[in-house]
Amino acid sequence: MTGKRLIILACCLLGWGCEAASPLADRVKVANPFGSLFQNEQEVRQSLPVGMLISEAQAVLRSHGYDLWSVQRQTYRQAYTYHVNDLVRLRSSAEDCWIILYGERDAVVGVEFHPGPGDPPHPSGLQ
Structure with missing residues (x-):
């Protein structure tokens, strides 16, 4: 076999270049490859459900491009404030x-979403 025929045969066996084969993107799940921002509170609540481990929720927020801004603690409850400063809109055209993120005993117990730039909001879940 010549070199070109061998390459074509290898590509067909691996599913590359054939219409019937699914692309690599369909076969491999990459969690948020571009670090897009959340658009609304519903997206945040779906990604950070109550009961999720705080460490996992923090990893999700970091993967979406959010940085930890502050931590406030009470005896049993913590409030983690996250913000993204994307002035040139590299991650998203969204605001x-x-x-x-509120946590008790290493689990998420609540989430607040505050759209728009400006000063950091006061955690209302800490009384």
Whole structure:
């Protein structure tokens, strides 16, 4: 076999270049490859459900491009404030926003979404 025929045969066996084969993107799940921002509170609540481990929720927020801004603690409850400063809109055309993650005993117990730039919001879940 010549070199070109061998390459074509190898590509067909691996599913590359054939219409019937699914592309690599369909076969491999990559969690948020571009670090897009959350658009609304519903997206935040779906990604950070109550009961999720705080460490996992923090990893999700970091993967979406959010940085930890502050941590406030009470005896049994913590409030983690996250913000993204994407002035040139590399991640998304959406507005910047603040997300407050509430935790008790290493689990998420609540989430707040505050759209728009500006000063950090006060965690209302800490009384």
